[in-house]
Amino acid sequence: MTWKSSQISNKFPTYRNSAFITTHSWLEGKRKDDNAEGLWRVYDSIYDLTDFINRHPGGPDWLRLTKGTDITELFEAHHLTNAPERMLAKYKVRDAKEPRNITLSLEEDGFYRTLKSRVKEQLKTIDCKKYSTRSDLIHSSILALSFIFSMASSLYGSKLLAIVAGLFVNWTVIIAHNYFHRKDNWRMYTFNLTLMNYKDWRISHVLSHHMFPNSYHDLELSTLEPFFCWVPNPYIKNFIQRYISWIYFPFVYSVMTIMQYIKRTIYSIAKGVNIIELDDLLPFTIPLAMYVANSSCVFKILQLWLITLLSAGFSFGIIGLNAAHHHPEIVHEGDTMRNNRDWGLYQIDTIIDRGDLKGSQLLVLTHFGDHTLHHLFPTLDHGILPHLYPVLYQTIEDYEGEMRECSWLHHIIGQLKQLARITPNPNPPKK
């Protein structure tokens, strides 16, 4: 069928429409589609990085997960020094036999690579340590408050306090996202507190969503599709997804994080491959803390923990799914794209930033703020990003892009309208 084609790749992603979509099926499909010849592909060369996996300064996961795939966009977006490029050369084994599957470009004089070289210069003038230390402090405080409110809820048997605890757990998790994008560190594990898993999100969020937002390659779209479909395509969107989702979304948001744990457990049993790891025990530290505060009734603790999880899930959904990407004026698969196919400009066209968060490091960290810059430079601490706006605005102007902003309420309304939209936008992004 004709709709089964992506505007940013030559092939429709294998397994995208399979019955049981997981991060593992996404990676398997990518290995089939990427023409990486079983190794790692960067631009039109094939590299054997096997001996480098455990020496990679960003941690072994990134290379272990991506073996057999094209890592061009990841390689460009995750390094802001010249060292990785110099090192890469010695692992080259041959030129690739087939063209790249992804058709977005990363030309040296194009938008993204020009912006990146300007950002590298700008970073030399910024006291990065000062801002990243402030982020660490914010993360530690919100993490501590998550446990304090959880324990207080069990001490006083208060459902209201359990809801408040859920809010703090949700903010902890969103801040932990600032850390799992980077080299391995202890703070990334706090992402697991709502029964989600940071390593799973390194696939669905970092490798998939961040590189190819709003396209058929974006796993954050395909996994949620039974409930929410943001692609403006009448073939894959039914009446329920378009309109009834406006009614059931609070319920789905609330159970979304719990469902991820259940799905990973089912995958482990069904496939006979255990993907539940030791760090998946971390979410249980919350009921444990509740038990330490008040051990009188285990059933009551489980009930309060469930309330905490539902509150965390709901707030994570309402913040995360209305953060930046789903609004009728944002490019989704099927909408007309601009002629310039630069990867960075594609990012700009698939995001409208939240203007109401700007200027507060606390709000930016807890609400996926400064989203455009974060997509373009995911390894930079969120505290550093505001200092890059002058360079970003100048480069966007030089390449005739457009930086857009709106409020959270605008995003929520726009997101609901996007759920209903089935007609692709015929006009390319402005300018």
Ligand code: HEM
């Ligand atoms: C899947 C592709 C890759 C991803 C997602 C990735 C990711 C990362 C991350 C997250 C960091 C830490 C950045 C930070 O916390 O500031 C990092 C650092 C680094 N990576 Fe990679 N990496 C990839 C491939 C490679 C390759 C192929 C090489 C070289 C052969 C390489 C060399 C380095 C080096 C030298 C650093 C130290 C920081 C720097 O000089 O930029 N990486 N990488």
